[in-house]
Every structure is written in structure tokens, then in C-alpha cells.
Amino acid sequence: MQEIFNKYINYLQVERNASPYTVRNYTTDLLGFFDFLRGQKLSSLKEVDRHTLRDYLSYLMEQGFVKASIARKLSAIRSFYRYLLREEIIATSPLATTSSPKLDKRLPSFLTIDEMKRLLETPDSATPQGQRDRAFLELLYASGLRVSELASLNLGQVDLDTREIRVWGKGAKERMVLMGEPAAGALTAYLKQGRPELLGSKKNTALFLNHDGGRLTERSVQSILQEYASIAGIGKKVHPHMLRHTFATHLLDGGADLRVVQELLGHASLSSTQIYTHVSKSQAKKVYLSAHPMAKEVGNELKNE
Numbered sequence: 001m002q003e004i005f006n007k008y009i010n011y012l013q014v015e016r017n018a019s020p021y022t023v024r025n026y027t028t029d030l031l032g033f034f035d036f037l038r039g040q041k042l043s044s045l046k047e048v049d050r051h052t053l054r055d056y057l058s059y060l061m062e063q064g065f066v067k068a069s070i071a072r073k074l075s076a077i078r079s080f081y082r083y084l085l086r087e088e089i090i091a092t093s094p095l096a097t098t099s100s101p102k103l104d105k106r107l108p109s110f111l112t113i114d115e116m117k118r119l120l121e122t123p124d125s126a127t128p129q130g131q132r133d134r135a136f137l138e139l140l141y142a143s144g145l146r147v148s149e150l151a152s153l154n155l156g157q158v159d160l161d162t163r164e165i166r167v168w169g170k171g172a173k174e175r176m177v178l179m180g181e182p183a184a185g186a187l188t189a190y191l192k193q194g195r196p197e198l199l200g201s202k203k204n205t206a207l208f209l210n211h212d213g214g215r216l217t218e219r220s221v222q223s224i225l226q227e228y229a230s231i232a233g234i235g236k237k238v239h240p241h242m243l244r245h246t247f248a249t250h251l252l253d254g255g256a257d258l259r260v261v262q263e264l265l266g267h268a269s270l271s272s273t274q275i276y277t278h279v280s281k282s283q284a285k286k287v288y289l290s291a292h293p294m295a296k297e298v299g300n301e302l303k304n305e
Contacts, residue, residue: 001034001043001044001045004045004084004089005030005034007087008030008080008083009023009026009027011083012026019148020148020218021148021218025072025076026076026079026080029072029073029076029077030076030077030080032073033056033073033076033077036056036059037052040052040055045084045089045090046090048094049094050094050095052094053077053094053095057070057074060073074095077095078095081093081094081095108242108245108248108249109236109242109245110242110245110246110249110250111234111236111238111242111243111246113250115232115234115236116141116246116250118232118233118234119137119228119229119232119234119238120134120137120138120141120182121232122228122231122232123137123228125189127194128193128194128195128197128198129194129198129211130194131186131189131190131193131194132190132194132195132198132208132209132216133224133228134186134189134190135183135186135187135189135190135194135208136150136208136216136221137225137228137243138179138182138183138186138187139165139179139183139186139187140240140243140244140247141183141243141246141247142178142179142180142182142183142247143165143177143178143179143183143247143264144177144244144247144248144264144265145165145167145177145244146240146241146244146266147218147221147222147240147241148218149167149168150208150218150221150240151208151215151216151217151218151221152168153165153167153206153207153208154205154206154207155205155206155207156205157207158187158207160184160187160188160191163178163179163180163181163183163184164176164177164178164179165177165178165179167266173266175263175264175266177264178264195209198210198211198213199213200213202214208221218240221240222239222240225238225239225240225243226238226239244265247265248261248265248273251264258270258273259273261273
């Protein structure tokens with residue numbers, strides 16, 4: 001089982017070109033599944049059937065895992081079994097009749113324009129770390145990058161003249177992302193001052209560096225962002241993906257076409273982007289007051305008074 005698992009992880013990294021984040025999650029989820037199988041006295045993957053999987057799902061629920069976590073674990077197992085079928089290690093998959101738990105639909109959380117402004121103004125631009133942090137915060141908000149895409153950026157992918165960045169996203173798909181003047185300005189300042197100081201005498205092509213001149217990791221971005229959110233007095237659990245949500249929400253609130261947002265986010269399916277078609281309460285009220293006939297009459301009466 002261990003040998004097959006090692007080959008599968010190599011397949012994810014080499015053939016699928018999966019991100020380190022995906023590989024890490026799949027590794028964790030599959031090792032947990034294997035531990036369960038050992039606890040059930042199963043020594044071969046061929047012994048796993050749909051009853052085994054249902055027992056595993058029941059076990060996860062008893063352990064208090066939420067539906068989203070269970071669905072993710074099942075997705076990792078499903079991908080693993082597709083690989084086993086492809087390699088003809090098994091003849092049939094026990095997942096053929098096993099469905100993922102139905103997830104509760106939740107709107108993505110995002111920051112308001114005021115909260116985003118406060119967050120961007122928090123880093124100390126007089127220090128190399130502050131210049132770096134202001135640059136990556138501006139870039140996350142301006143471009144909608146995933147944190148894995150941000151952390152893997154190299155100098156050669158950035159064109160400050162055209163304000164474009166070449167990105168390789170999920171499934172090694174290439175796309176161009178854009179940035180506005182504030183992000184380009186913050187990035188220029190960081191590249192001229194902050195980055196050379198962080199780099200020192202070392203050589204590194206990574207765009208964002210840590211204090212030792214190495215590549216800034218996804219975990220560090222997460223930690224830095226949470227610290228700034230706390231300093232800015234934002235009463236939400238802020239994470240890098242929330243800035244991606246904020247990017248998409250603010251674009252759509254501003255009238256951007258859904259398919260354009262889909263392309264900028266790098267979504268393969270429009271349905272993945274449609275979750276952002278919710279609008280903020282203030283935008284919804286604005287649209288209502290300007291569009292509904294009765295709302296217009298009430299608005300005029302208030303003005304006349």
C-alpha cells in the first residue's frame with residue numbers, strides 16, 4: 001500500500017502538476033484513510049468496498065468533521081481510486097455508488113471597501129518587510145491571485161510596464177492577471193528598496209522574499225495577513241482566499257461582466273464564478289432604490305419633505 005501511495009503522489013506532482021497545497025492535503029487525507037483501513041484489519045486496497053467507505057464516512061461524522069471536510073477527504077480518495085483504475089491495480093472502484101455529502105451553500109465572505117483600505121494601509125512602508133507586505137496585499141486584492149500562485153511567483157513573470165503577471169494556476173493552466181496603479185506602485189517600491197535589502201548577498205528569483213532572503217511561503221503570507229487584519233481592527237477571520245473573494249465581489253459590484261471575472265480568476269467553469277454574483281447589502285439597496293418603481297416613489301417623497 002505504501003509503494004502504491006508513493007507512486008500516486010509522484011503522479012500528482014509530475015504528471016498532474018498539482019500544487020504543493022493540493023499534494024499536502026491529499027497526502028493528509030489519504031494517510032488518514034489508510035489508518036482507518038488498518039484499524040478495520042484490511043491489508044489490501046482490493047478489499048475495500050462500498051460498505052467500507054460508508055463505514056469510513058460514518059466514522060468521520062462521529063469524529064465531528066464538517067460536511068466540507070468530509071467531501072474534501074472523499075474527493076482525495078476518489079482521485080486516488082481513479083489512478084488505481086488507470087494503472088489497472090483494481091478492476092472496479094468502490095466509489096462508483098458512493099456520493100459526497102450535500103454541502104450547505106454558503107456565500108463567500110469578503111471585506112468591504114473601507115476594511116480593504118484599512119488593511120492596505122497597515123504595513124510600515126519604511127521597512128523592507130513593510131514594503132513587501134504592502135506589495136503582496138495590494139497584489140492579492142488587485143489581481144485575485146490564489147495564495148499558492150502568489151508564493152510561487154518569480155521576477156520574470158511580472159511586467160510592470162504593462163502591469164501584467166503571467167501565472168500558472170491549477171492544472172498548470174497559464175493565464176494573465178492584471179494589476180492597477182496602486183499595486184504596481186507598491187510592487188515597484190518593494191523591488192527597488194525592500195527586496196534588495198531582504199535578498200542581501202544571496203541569489204533568488206522568487207518575487208517575494210522572507211527575512212533570510214528565501215522564498216516567502218504560503219503559511220507566512222497567511223500569518224502576516226492575520227496579524228495585519230488584527231491591527232486594522234477587522235472583526236473577521238481574514239485569510240488570503242478572502243482577498244480573492246473580495247477582488248471578485250468588488251469587480252461584480254462595479255459592473256464587471258461575469259465571464260471576464262471568470263477569466264481573471266482562472267476558473268475552468270462559469271459555475272465556480274457564479275457564487276460571487278451575490279452583492280453587498282449597500283449595493284443591493286442602491287440597485288433596489290434605483291430600479292423598483294415603488295422604491296422610486298418613496299425616495300421622491302422623502303426628497304420632497
